[in-house]
Amino acid sequence: MSHTDPVSETLDCIGLYCPEPLFQTRTGMDAIEVGGVLEVFADDPAAEEDLTRFAKRAGHEVVSVEDLGDHKRFLIRKGE
Numbered sequence: 001m002s003h004t005d006p007v008s009e010t011l012d013c014i015g016l017y018c019p020e021p022l023f024q025t026r027t028g029m030d031a032i033e034v035g036g037v038l039e040v041f042a043d044d045p046a047a048e049e050d051l052t053r054f055a056k057r058a059g060h061e062v063v064s065v066e067d068l069g070d071h072k073r074f075l076i077r078k079g080e
Contacts, residue, residue: 006037007036014043025054029060055076062074
């Protein structure tokens with residue numbers, strides 16, 4: 001999967017802090033089909049660790065984490 005493949009859903013969690021980005025990401029993953037990709041924008045310093053840990057535990061794949069300066073962009077593919 002490339003960074004240009006379409007996403008199933010986008011979440012804007014900028015300005016939200018732990019645990020809200022994690023809660024919204026979990027809800028977003030529940031709303032998409034297996035194999036779909038959730039795009040998450042977050043500026044919480046804990047977001048990268050929280051979201052990657054959540055994805056691994058839940059059987060999802062973190063496709064990419066991009067540092068965009070003042071926030072990060074996460075692409076997470078839903079597992080089975």
